[in-house]
Amino acid sequence: MDYLDFDLEIGIGSGRSYPVAVIRSPAGEAHSTMTFPYEEQELKDYLEKVQNALVGSGAVRRQAAQAVEEFGTRLFEELFTRDVRSCYDVSLREAARQDVGLRVKLRIQAPDLAALPWEFLYDQRQGRYVCLSRLTPLVRYLELPQSVQPLTIKLPLRILCMIASPSDQDPLDIAREQGRIQEALNGLVEKGLVELTWLPGQTSHDLLRAMQSGPWHIFHFIGHGGFDPSTDEGLLALANDQGKTSLLSASQLGTLLADHRSLRLVLLNACEGARGDQHDLFSSTAATLARSGIPAVLAMQYEISDKAAIECTRTFYETIASGMPVDAAVAEARKAISLGVSNTLEWGTPVLYMRSSSGALFDMTPAAVAPATVPGKAPPKAHAQPATHTAPTVKRGTLVCTYHGHDDWVMNLAWSPDGSKIASVQKFDHLVHVWDTEVGGHLFTYEGHPSGKTVWGLAWSPDSTRVASAGEDGTVQVWEAEDGKLLRTYSKHQGKVYAVAWSPDGSKIASGGDDETLQVWGVKTGAQIFTGTHPASVSTLSWSPDGSQIVVGCNDGTVRVWNASSGEIDFEYDGQEDSVYDIAWAPDGKHIASGSEDGLVHVWSPTRGGAVTIYREHQTMFLHLAWSPDSKHIASAGDEVVYLWDAKTGKTIYTYRGHADTVRTVGWSADGTRIASGGHDTTIQVWHVG
Numbered sequence: 001m002d003y004l005d006f007d008l009e010i011g012i013g014s015g016r017s018y019p020v021a022v023i024r025s026p027a028g029e030a031h032s033t034m035t036f037p038y039e040e041q042e043l044k045d046y047l048e049k050v051q052n053a054l055v056g057s058g059a060v061r062r063q064a065a066q067a068v069e070e071f072g073t074r075l076f077e078e079l080f081t082r083d084v085r086s087c088y089d090v091s092l093r094e095a096a097r098q099d100v101g102l103r104v105k106l107r108i109q110a111p112d113l114a115a116l117p118w119e120f121l122y123d124q125r126q127g128r129y130v131c132l133s134r135l136t137p138l139v140r141y142l143e144l145p146q147s148v149q150p151l152t153i154k155l156p157l158r159i160l161c162m163i164a165s166p167s168d169q170d171p172l173d174i175a176r177e178q179g180r181i182q183e184a185l186n187g188l189v190e191k192g193l194v195e196l197t198w199l200p201g202q203t204s205h206d207l208l209r210a211m212q213s214g215p216w217h218i219f220h221f222i223g224h225g226g227f228d229p230s231t232d233e234g235l236l237a238l239a240n241d242q243g244k245t246s247l248l249s250a251s252q253l254g255t256l257l258a259d260h261r262s263l264r265l266v267l268l269n270a271c272e273g274a275r276g277d278q279h280d281l282f283s284s285t286a287a288t289l290a291r292s293g294i295p296a297v298l299a300m301q302y303e304i305s306d307k308a309a310i311e312c313t314r315t316f317y318e319t320i321a322s323g324m325p326v327d328a329a330v331a332e333a334r335k336a337i338s339l340g341v342s343n344t345l346e347w348g349t350p351v352l353y354m355r356s357s358s359g360a361l362f363d364m365t366p367a368a369v370a371p372a373t374v375p376g377k378a379p380p381k382a383h384a385q386p387a388t389h390t391a392p393t394v395k396r397g398t399l400v401c402t403y404h405g406h407d408d409w410v411m412n413l414a415w416s417p418d419g420s421k422i423a424s425v426q427k428f429d430h431l432v433h434v435w436d437t438e439v440g441g442h443l444f445t446y447e448g449h450p451s452g453k454t455v456w457g458l459a460w461s462p463d464s465t466r467v468a469s470a471g472e473d474g475t476v477q478v479w480e481a482e483d484g485k486l487l488r489t490y491s492k493h494q495g496k497v498y499a500v501a502w503s504p505d506g507s508k509i510a511s512g513g514d515d516e517t518l519q520v521w522g523v524k525t526g527a528q529i530f531t532g533t534h535p536a537s538v539s540t541l542s543w544s545p546d547g548s549q550i551v552v553g554c555n556d557g558t559v560r561v562w563n564a565s566s567g568e569i570d571f572e573y574d575g576q577e578d579s580v581y582d583i584a585w586a587p588d589g590k591h592i593a594s595g596s597e598d599g600l601v602h603v604w605s606p607t608r609g610g611a612v613t614i615y616r617e618h619q620t621m622f623l624h625l626a627w628s629p630d631s632k633h634i635a636s637a638g639d640e641v642v643y644l645w646d647a648k649t650g651k652t653i654y655t656y657r658g659h660a661d662t663v664r665t666v667g668w669s670a671d672g673t674r675i676a677s678g679g680h681d682t683t684i685q686v687w688h689v690g
Contacts, residue, residue, distance in 0.1 A: 001134060001328045002395055003103040003359070004095050006088065007141070010034065010079070011109050018110055020084055024402045026102075027090035028660055030083035036113070037074040046071045050117055053345045054302045068345055072122030072129060079121070092136075098395065101134060103327060103359070105141035114287075117301060119348040132334050132347060137327035139354045142287065148295045148356040148438055150363040151264055153217060156195040157321055157362070159185075160216040164202040164223035164238045166245040177222050180306050184313035193321040202239040204248055208256060215262035217362070218317075222269050227284065234285030236268075250285040254292025264361040265326065267316075268299040269309065286353040295361055296326045297353045304349050311340035312350060325359030327352060357401050357438060396644075396654050396690025400674060401440035403684040405433050410678030414458035414467070415667040421481065422667070422676055423467050424684055425455040432458065432469050434481065437669070437676070437686055446484045448477045457500040457511070468509055470497035476511045478523060488526050492519060499540050503564070504547045510564075512538025518552050518562060530567030534558060540582050545589040549606065553580030553594055561592075561606060573609045575602050582624045588631040591647065595622040601636055603647050613650040617643050626668040626675070628689075635675050637666040642677045644689070658685050 004026045011019035013036070022030040038046060050071060053064035080088050095102040108114045119138060121130045131138035161181060165172040178198065188194040199210050202223075210216070224237035226247065233250050240246040248256075257263055266289055286297035304312070315336035319329035334347035409427040416422070421443065424433050430453050432446040449455055449471040457470030466487065470476045476490040476497055490511065497513035508529065512518045518532040518541065536556035543550055549570060550562045559573040559580060578597035585592050591612060595601040599618040604611045615636065622638040627647070634647050642656040642663055661680035668675055668689075678684035 001324060002098075002100040002398060003137075003325070003328075004091065004098070004100055005103050005105055005357075005399060006091050007105045007107065008079075008084070009107040009109060010113060013110055013112075018113070020079060020081075022084055022087045023107070023404065024399065025087055025091045026094040027087045030087040032082045032084045034078045034081065037078050047117075050120065051302060054349065065343075065345055068120055068348075069122050072120035073124045075116075075118065076121045076123055076130070080123075095135070100395065100398075101328070102136050104130060104136055104138045105354075106138060107141050115284075117348060119301075119351060120345075129348070131331065132338065134328050134331040134335070137331040137352075137359075139327045139330075139352045139359075140287070142290045142353060142355045150358075150360040151217070151262060152363045153262075155321065155364055156189075156192055157217050157317070158195045158197070158215060159218040159220055159317070160197050160199060160210055160214070161220040162199040162202070162207060162210075162222070164221070164236070166202070166224070166237055166239040167243045168245050169224045169237055172223070176306070180310050181220070181222075181313060184310045185317060187314070188318055188321060194317055203241065204238050204246065204252075204256070207238070211256060211260045214260060216260060217262055218265045218267065218320075219257060219263060220267045220269075225268075225285070232284075233288065236285070250288035251292065253285070254289045254294070257289065258293040264295050265320070266294050266297045268297065269304065286351065290353045290355050295354070295356045296359075298326075298330060299351050299353070300349050301351050302346075302349045304346055305341065305344075308337045308341050308344065308346040308349070311336040320361070321364070323362070323364055326356070326361050327354060327359045357440075396688060397656050397658070398688045398690070399658060400686040400688060401438065402686075403433075403435050403440040403442075403678075404682070405435060405442050406678075406682045406684075408682060409664060409680045410682060410684055411454075411664060412456065412458050413665045413667050413676055413678050413684060414460055415669055415676060416460045416464040416481070417462055417670050418464040419669045419671055419674075420464070422684065422686075423458050423460065423469075423481075424665075424678060425458060425469075426682070428452075428454055430455055430471065430473075432467070434467070434484075437674070440684075440686070444484055446479055448479060448484070448486050448489075449473055449475070456496070456498045459500045459502050459509075461502050462504060462506045468500045468502065468511075470500040470511055470513070472496045474513070476500050476509065478509070488523070490519075490521055490526055492521070492528055493517065499538055501541055501543050501550075503543055504545060508547075508564075510541055510543065510550050512541050512552060514538075516554075518550065520550070520564065520567070532560070532562050532567060532569070534560065539580055542583050542585045542592070544585050544606065545587055551583055551585060551592055551594075551606070553583040555579040557596065559583065559594060571609055573604060575604060575609075575611050581622060584625055584627055586627050586631040586647070587629055590631065593625055593627065593634055593647070595625055595636060597621070599638065601625060601634070603634070603650075613647065615643075615645055615650045617645070617652055621662075623663070624665045626666050628668055629670055629672040635666050635668060635677075637663040637677055637679070639663070640679075642666055642675065644675075654690075656687060658687060659683070 006025045007023040009021045016036040018034045020034045049064045049067040053068045226235040235247045286299040289297045312333045316333040319332045330352045337347040406426040413424040430449040434443045453473040455471045459468045474493050478488040479486050494515040500511045510520045514537040516534045520529045536554040539555050540553040557576045561570045576596045583594040593603050599622045601615040602611050603613040618638045625636040644654040645652045663679040666677045676686045
């Protein structure tokens with residue numbers, strides 16, 4: 001199941017008014033104000049009715065169910081209002097047009113609203129609860145700086161299950177709890193999809209020892225909990241060596257689990273009374289675990305019946321094992337509860353906290369399953385077959401993440417060779433932003449250039465550990481990509497520096513600017529190797545993949561190819577007639593692409609200099625380009641779009657229209673799967689090439 005994202009944020013409010021913003025959606029951004037529909041006592045009454053609908057029976061349940069629908073309707077009407085509603089409706093239509101789902105990512109910044117059961121949002125126009133559909137899963141989303149990548153595994157999924165029932169707490173029926181888990185998972189275990197291991201203890205030390213073994217993919221906890229209002233944090237009731245209660249805070253649990261790198265999912269289930277203060281215990285605990293590094297946490301906000309728990313557990317794990325995103329798996333589990341338990345609203349009990357932007361937790365290879373046998377016949381002979389796995393297809397143009405850290409035009413970006421980070425700069429600013437390419441989370445800001453001096457050029461070292469930034473202050477600075485520590489400042493230009501690039505072996509840097517020079521210098525010493533003069537300001541440059549040549553473009557249309565060893569001009573390309581805005585050598589070394597102010601992009605031979613292809617699709621302007629790693633395609637930015645086209649034929653393959661204004665810069669990930677683009681709408685968007 002593929003999804004488009006509808007990122008909806010509820011900000012910190014004043015009184016009963018809360019700012020609401022659509023941060024990202026297929027229909028763009030939107031802002032409005034939500035007026036919370038309930039006074040304090042009225043809210044308490046409705047929340048009690050919600051709980052009655054889940055734990056009551058007969059007429060009480062039916063009456064309470066009507067109250068829950070009314071509660072969800074009022075929340076929906078106030079949350080999805082004016083521009084936000086229009087944005088939501090257009091996004092739904094666009095998702096339907098693309099035959100994908102619309103993932104509603106709810107980001108709740110207001111602490112007083114975080115504990116509400118938002119899972120009961122009810123769209124009266126469509127007569128349905130939003131989250132009770134795989135087409136519109138609802139998740140509590142936490143955008144954090146750490147990147148979350150799907151874990152490549154070979155089935156079965158390895159689940160570690162722990163039951164804690166201290167002797168001084170209300171006793172749990174351990175045999176019953178184990179029985180319902182076994183009943184839910186027996187079929188999956190027999191098929192080789194799941195391997196279930198029971199933790200033979202109930203202390204924190206038992207869990208610590210288990211985390212030192214494994215590997216575990218999922219941790220499933222059953223037990224009691226509480227809430228500590230002094231720390232505003234959830235607690236789990238484990239046992240000490242005497243079998244009495246030993247409270248483990250959510251942050252302690254996060255510390256214990258986060259170091260187990262294969263762990264991608266935590267499922268928390270506790271008995272009634274596991275809430276405290278005005279915060280839901282497991283929502284609080286789930287959020288804490290997600291912040292500590294767990295990609296997804298599924299928790300129960302109310303007590304759940306045996307039958308509902310079995311339906312939920314069976315369908316959820318079955319769907320996860322089939323390779324679906326975790327939010328789609330929760331949506332399927334909700335449907336299983338609604339179908340398997342008559343006259344219930346328990347499908348609203350699970351709450352999903354997620355920090356994986358795509359919801360993909362695992363990249364799985366199928367388990368080996370023994371062939372079926374027919375009575376009286378010998379089983380077929382086994383033939384060794386290599387394990388195969390086909391990665392799920394992602395539609396071209398699907399948005400991965402958006403970086404919102406700029407407040408002015410995005411002028412340039414550079415993608416790290418390992419694909420994990422992007423460095424970017426904005427108009428009239430000396431700062432360099434470094435951020436994560438999986439979730440768009442900010443990592444840190446480099447502030448080495450003087451305030452008020454724009455940074456123009458950016459380049460990553462081949463090993464992704466350092467960044468070179470070129471600025472209006474006339475310097476090129478080399479600094480550590482992890483912490484911004486300044487390693488070297490090159491100050492031999494006599495004016496603004498616009499362009500910078502590392503040699504393929506990482507030992508040299510080429511830089512150029514409005515002093516009309518190309519300067520090549522050593523990274524370790526800063527010593528100048530040679531200087532090449534040009535008739536105009538150097539606007540762009542690129543090394544050949546073998547490091548033997550450097551191609552340079554100038555704002556008078558001049559293009560020169562320099563010998564990187566001798567410092568002499570090998571030849572000039574005279575195909576460009578206007579200012580050269582960008583130039584890049586193909587990764588295979590066979591062609592150079594250069595684009596200019598006239599909107600044309602030329603693809604030409606670095607040996608003969610003749611134009612092979614001229615791309616003419618830009619309507620008003622060309623600004624930037626990037627080669628695909630296989631040298632077959634080019635992404636070029638300008639107008640309000642990114643064009644993806646065939647470098648050999650000049651034929652447009654795809655046009656990306658996700659930006660609201662001029663696209664100024666574009667980059668291609670080293671693995672060839674994603675493109676990043678940024679521009680005048682102040683955002684950088686990372687999207688799938690497909």
